[in-house]
Amino acid sequence: MENRLVVSASPHIAHKDSVKKIMFGVVISLLPAAVGGVYFFGAKAAWVIVLAILSAVITEALIEKLTKKPITIADGSAIVTGILLAFNVPPEVPWWIPVIGSAFAIAIGKVPFGGLGYNPMNPALLGRAFLLASWPSHMTIFKTAPKDGSLSGINLAAIKSYGLDAITSATPLNVFKTQRGILFEWHDVLKSGMENPALQAKADLANNAISQLSDSYANLFWGRVGGCVGETSVFLLLIGALYLIYKRYIGLRIPLTYIGTVAVLTWLFAGTEGLFSGDPLFHVLSGGLILGAFFMATDMVTSPVTPKGRIWFGVGCGVITVIIRLVGGYPEGVSYSILLMNLTVPLLDRYTKPKTFGKVEQK
Amino acid sequence: MKEIFKLGGILLLVTALASGALSMVNKITKPKIEEQKRLVVERALIAALPTADPKAIEKVIENDEILYYIGYTTQEKTDIAGYAFVAKKAGYSSVIETMVGVDTTGKIIGIKVMEEKETPGLGTKIEEIKYGESAPWFQLQFINRYAGELAVDKDNGPIRSITGATISSRAVTNSIKEGLEQLEKRLGGFKKQANPTQTEQVS
Amino acid sequence: MSMMSEFSKGFYKENPVFKLVLGLCPTLAVSNSVQNAIGMGVAATFVLIMSNVIVSLIRKGVPKKIRIPIYIVVIATFVTIVDLVMAGFAPALHKSLGIFVPLIVVNCIILGRAEAFAGKNPVFYSFLDGLGMGLGFTFALTIISIVRELLGNGSLWGVPLMPPSFEPVLLLILPPGAFLTLGLFLGFFNWLDAKRDA
Numbered sequence: 001m002e003n004r005l006v007v008s009a010s011p012h013i014a015h016k017d018s019v020k021k022i023m024f025g026v027v028i029s030l031l032p033a034a035v036g037g038v039y040f041f042g043a044k045a046a047w048v049i050v051l052a053i054l055s056a057v058i059t060e061a062l063i064e065k066l067t068k069k070p071i072t073i074a075d076g077s078a079i080v081t082g083i084l085l086a087f088n089v090p091p092e093v094p095w096w097i098p099v100i101g102s103a104f105a106i107a108i109g110k111v112p113f114g115g116l117g118y119n120p121m122n123p124a125l126l127g128r129a130f131l132l133a134s135w136p137s138h139m140t141i142f143k144t145a146p147k148d149g150s151l152s153g154i155n156l157a158a159i160k161s162y163g164l165d166a167i168t169s170a171t172p173l174n175v176f177k178t179q180r181g182i183l184f185e186w187h188d189v190l191k192s193g194m195e196n197p198a199l200q201a202k203a204d205l206a207n208n209a210i211s212q213l214s215d216s217y218a219n220l221f222w223g224r225v226g227g228c229v230g231e232t233s234v235f236l237l238l239i240g241a242l243y244l245i246y247k248r249y250i251g252l253r254i255p256l257t258y259i260g261t262v263a264v265l266t267w268l269f270a271g272t273e274g275l276f277s278g279d280p281l282f283h284v285l286s287g288g289l290i291l292g293a294f295f296m297a298t299d300m301v302t303s304p305v306t307p308k309g310r311i312w313f314g315v316g317c318g319v320i321t322v323i324i325r326l327v328g329g330y331p332e333g334v335s336y337s338i339l340l341m342n343l344t345v346p347l348l349d350r351y352t353k354p355k356t357f358g359k360v361e362q363k
Numbered sequence: 364m365k366e367i368f369k370l371g372g373i374l375l376l377v378t379a380l381a382s383g384a385l386s387m388v389n390k391i392t393k394p395k396i397e398e399q400k401r402l403v404v405e406r407a408l409i410a411a412l413p414t415a416d417p418k419a420i421e422k423v424i425e426n427d428e429i430l431y432y433i434g435y436t437t438q439e440k441t442d443i444a445g446y447a448f449v450a451k452k453a454g455y456s457s458v459i460e461t462m463v464g465v466d467t468t469g470k471i472i473g474i475k476v477m478e479e480k481e482t483p484g485l486g487t488k489i490e491e492i493k494y495g496e497s498a499p500w501f502q503l504q505f506i507n508r509y510a511g512e513l514a515v516d517k518d519n520g521p522i523r524s525i526t527g528a529t530i531s532s533r534a535v536t537n538s539i540k541e542g543l544e545q546l547e548k549r550l551g552g553f554k555k556q557a558n559p560t561q562t563e564q565v566s
Numbered sequence: 567m568s569m570m571s572e573f574s575k576g577f578y579k580e581n582p583v584f585k586l587v588l589g590l591c592p593t594l595a596v597s598n599s600v601q602n603a604i605g606m607g608v609a610a611t612f613v614l615i616m617s618n619v620i621v622s623l624i625r626k627g628v629p630k631k632i633r634i635p636i637y638i639v640v641i642a643t644f645v646t647i648v649d650l651v652m653a654g655f656a657p658a659l660h661k662s663l664g665i666f667v668p669l670i671v672v673n674c675i676i677l678g679r680a681e682a683f684a685g686k687n688p689v690f691y692s693f694l695d696g697l698g699m700g701l702g703f704t705f706a707l708t709i710i711s712i713v714r715e716l717l718g719n720g721s722l723w724g725v726p727l728m729p730p731s732f733e734p735v736l737l738l739i740l741p742p743g744a745f746l747t748l749g750l751f752l753g754f755f756n757w758l759d760a761k762r763d764a
Contacts, residue, residue: 108746112753134736134738136526136527370631374639378639392651395654396650399653480664527736
């Protein structure tokens with residue numbers, strides 16, 4: 001900046017943070033969870049992350065080269081997209097899943113709209129949605145149990161003593177969804193007064209499984225559960241999030257309203273014994289909620305700029321997530337909820353525009 | 364006023380000509396279309412009752428509604444090879460109709476999906492024939508099973524549901540189960556299955 | 567007005583799907599397999615030619631005030647003929663196209679050509695226009711469906727072509743895949759034009 005006396009429209013206060021600096025800040029904040037993913041799931045998780053980053057960066061460079069646009073990979077946003085995409089796929093996917101996912105995220109989700117700052121939806125989540133719709137068998141099957149833990153997060157000792165082996169070969173939310181379904185079916189049978197010993201045995205097992213899920217908070221918090229590469233360890237994600245909050249790269253409105261909405265709604269509706277019997281802590285700690293709420297819903301490009309808009313954005317994400325988790329076809333709804341709310345951002349911004357200071361409301 | 368009559372008259376003329384043309388086309392295509400419909404049912408019956416003589420399958424009709432079909436082993440119609448019925452249930456985006464054949468003990472001996480408009484690539488896989496195979500793998504899973512066993516894997520049954528199309532898989536499975544139970548009631552019970560490993564000879 | 571240009575404009579210069587962006591409902595819905603696409607293309611082309619010819623024949627006798635209802639009756643008649651003939655002679659195709667055969671009635675390409683061209687031009691030109699537009703529509707459907715069927719199902723015309731290790735991109739034969747493929751083609755043709763004009 002040589003010419004510092006520029007006459008232009010407001011705002012005039014410049015901040016020393018550049019796009020590049022912020023993006024590398026985000027990369028640093030994602031590192032603990034990345035290291036955690038490799039620690040818990042082994043070297044294949046590292047491969048997924050590396051391939052996703054490489055694919056994102058190369059795709060962006062290639063398209064910009066072909067269309068003769070300035071090459072923008074140095075701003076680091078493609079690296080962030082690659083890491084976030086890798087965080088959202090299971091660790092045991094074939095090598096081409098993260099490669100195609102990242103390429104789609106950049107080539108369809110970002111560049112055609114004009115590159116960084118113009119994409120209406122979070123590219124990494126778009127990539128994940130594409131992968132989930134195209135190869136559901138690879139994206140919904142989790143086989144790798146984390147180091148020192150079980151896929152479902154239930155303690156190994158409890159699995160043995162309750163005979164739960166058969167139903168805990170899935171992620172916590174998956175176990176929750178299927179077992180809750182069995183319990184509802186059992187309640188219907190109980191109401192009708194019929195006898196069904198086979199179902200009763202299954203319902204007993206389901207009750208055990210769900211209560212054991214609730215006792216697995218510690219495993220969920222530290223990350224000793226199955227899941228996507230970077231979503232499992234709440235602890236490591238929170239370290240990164242604290243860094244972002246400390247650097248003021250993200251605000252608290254979206255994450256807090258998002259997580260709060262999920263907690264309240266699951267407490268109200270997620271139980272099997274009527275209202276207020278749900279387990280909000282389990283729902284907050286499991287799945288990709290922490291990753292989504294702090295790292296993806298807060299994406300500067302695809303979230304509202306107004307304070308009120310951010311609150312509504314978080315609430316909307318929470319409502320959609322809970323609806324998908326409890327009544328939808330998938331066990332987890334974080335990525336779809338954020339994508340759907342991304343599309344409402346222009347409207348939210350428009351209707352929550354703060355009043356100009358000193359302006360008198362027109363009658 | 365005069366203009367309205369004139370315009371109306373022209374429209375009337377055009378529509379009359381159109382209906383005339385259509386009735387002519389209809390006359391030509393109607394027998395063909397009915398033939399096609401009959402062929403669908405006929406082919407399904409042959410697939411569902413492989414042990415029956417294709418020319419010895421009778422309808423059981425009550426109040427203009429086909430309740431079920433009886434297939435005989437020979438044209439003399441002395442020995443019953445099995446029964447067939449149409450199972451219907453709403454799937455994901457359409458009503459799935461399946462022709463199901465059972466032997467006299469209630470064991471499924473053949474099924475054929477006659478009508479479905481499920482999501483291409485997902486639900487339509489109920490009719491998918493894998494490369495190099497001769498019958499749809501999903502439907503083959505039902506052969507040699509009884510009503511009591513029918514449930515998809517998500518409901519802890521033995522039928523492997525189609526990835527991404529649990530609703531379609533469940534609709535087919537449950538419609539067949541319900542249809543079998545209804546057929547059993549109508550027949551007043553199936554013959555006892557003496558021993559699952561030893562199929563009963565109908566003499 | 568040269569005959570050749572009336573016929574050929576439908577392919578590229580005024581391609582109903584890629585240039586006029588008309589008739590998108592069937593384009594999106596039945597381009598999931600090449601068989602469906604060509605079946606729909608042929609059906610629509612037949613209706614287009616016949617309605618263009620009839621509309622052009624009666625154009626002098628049709629009062630302006632009721633021309634639209636008359637055009638619709640003419641189109642609906644031919645659509646019903648196609649529907650009946652297809653049900654009788656090509657039941658498999660009829661089954662897989664389903665509701666989209668009767669929906670040709672509201673395909674805006676057909677009413678659009680009747681109103682914009684056949685109602686004002688002589689019979690032979692209208693015939694060429696209908697044929698060109700119909701083939702252009704078929705061409706658009708076919709190239710979209712080739713991409714979608716090959717990548718989304720690993721086959722062309724129902725024949726498996728990809729190696730067994732290929733895992734089809736399911737999304738492409740689902741509805742979002744139709745929007746995605748069409749969007750990319752639209753972008754590609756616009757880019758071609760922009761490049762040529764530059």
